[in-house]
Amino acid sequence: MAETGVCLQDIYKARRTIAGQVRHTPLVSSPALSKIAGTNVRLKLETMQETGSFKLRGATNALAGLSPEERAQGVVGVSTGNHGRGVAHAAKALGVKAILCMSELVPQVKVDGIRALGAEARIIGRSQDEAQVEADRLVAEEGMVFVSPFDDPRVIAGQGTIGLELLEDLPDIDTVLVPLSGGGLISGIALALKTASPGIRVIGICMDRGAAMVESLAAGKPVEVEELPTLADSLGGGIGMDNRYTLEMVGRLVDDTVLLSEEQIAAGMAHAFHQERLVVEGGGSVGIGALIAGLAPNLGDKVAVVVSGRNVDTKRLAEIVGAG
Numbered sequence: 001m002a003e004t005g006v007c008l009q010d011i012y013k014a015r016r017t018i019a020g021q022v023r024h025t026p027l028v029s030s031p032a033l034s035k036i037a038g039t040n041v042r043l044k045l046e047t048m049q050e051t052g053s054f055k056l057r058g059a060t061n062a063l064a065g066l067s068p069e070e071r072a073q074g075v076v077g078v079s080t081g082n083h084g085r086g087v088a089h090a091a092k093a094l095g096v097k098a099i100l101c102m103s104e105l106v107p108q109v110k111v112d113g114i115r116a117l118g119a120e121a122r123i124i125g126r127s128q129d130e131a132q133v134e135a136d137r138l139v140a141e142e143g144m145v146f147v148s149p150f151d152d153p154r155v156i157a158g159q160g161t162i163g164l165e166l167l168e169d170l171p172d173i174d175t176v177l178v179p180l181s182g183g184g185l186i187s188g189i190a191l192a193l194k195t196a197s198p199g200i201r202v203i204g205i206c207m208d209r210g211a212a213m214v215e216s217l218a219a220g221k222p223v224e225v226e227e228l229p230t231l232a233d234s235l236g237g238g239i240g241m242d243n244r245y246t247l248e249m250v251g252r253l254v255d256d257t258v259l260l261s262e263e264q265i266a267a268g269m270a271h272a273f274h275q276e277r278l279v280v281e282g283g284g285s286v287g288i289g290a291l292i293a294g295l296a297p298n299l300g301d302k303v304a305v306v307v308s309g310r311n312v313d314t315k316r317l318a319e320i321v322g323a324g
């Protein structure tokens with residue numbers, strides 16, 4: 001693929017487009033993690049977005065780019081929950097109808113968050129792939145516009161605004177740790193950082209239960225993985241068998257990937273709660289988990305960890321942090 005479809009200019013344009021609806025989130029130092037990792041660690045708190053995750057950035061940028069005709073048709077998404085909430089939020093702000101198709105694996109707190117914003121949440125099947133079938137039907141039969149959670153240039157550019165904020169708040173950044181599923185988040189961030197300086201290291205963190213991107217990178221083409229229940233529910237699902245952007249971008253821009261066990265993810269959530277006093281969902285805590293497990297080497301002197309979301313069922317959280 002010669003053309004990636006996303007460049008630094010798109011990220012700057014996205015920033016202008018989403019300003020006012022999306023927060024420039026804080027980058028806070030973590031003395032506890034700095035001690036554990038033996039370097040200077042900061043946390044990029046995307047948990048502070050109004051919808052509780054960074055997905056608001058890409059969804060807001062994608063919906064802003066729709067034509068009046070497309071807006072009139074309404075939008076449909078497939079989501080592990082956080083993209084859906086971002087789409088619902090952006091759709092509400094624009095007065096656009098939104099339907100989100102999700103599997104039974106999506107936690108209730110995320111379904112409730114989507115419905116509270118006035119969007120329709122349809123629960124279909126046991127996997128993202130099954131939910132995708134319903135979304136495809138809505139596009140084909142009702143003319144709704146599909147908004148991908150990751151494989152869309154506008155979504156990638158929106159997530160890339162995190163990279164601009166990191167460069168502003170920590171210009172001498174050496175390494176960033178980024179949760180990785182479909183790869184929209186890490187592609188956007190890596191594009192911004194690598195364009196600024198190719199020496200900045202970008203490391204993707206996945207759960208070892210169905211790490212679709214890592215397997216696809218190894219195979220050189222999209223690979224289907226079985227979707228299993230995991231603490232990092234927001235990292236579940238495949239990269240799409242017709243992946244157009246993120247597989248190529250991750251292959252080109254990401255230096256390394258790390259896989260975490262369920263115990264290591266839980267340790268990240270427990271650390272966030274007890275030491276940082278932060279509520280972080282499983283998918284959002286994998287960077288912290290990787291540092292605690294000592295799985296991210298060659299960090300350099302200045303490290304940022306993207307803490308990507310906070311939308312966890314409180315009962316679930318209590319079980320995990322109670323044990324930690």
Ligand SMILES: *Cc1c(COP(=O)(O)O)cnc(C)c1O
Pocket residue numbers: 053055082083149150179180181182183184185186234235281283284308309310
């Ligand atoms: C979606 C999501 C991710 C992964 O983002 P991708 O763009 O799919 O790689 C990470 N953390 C949270 C909380 C998410 O909702």
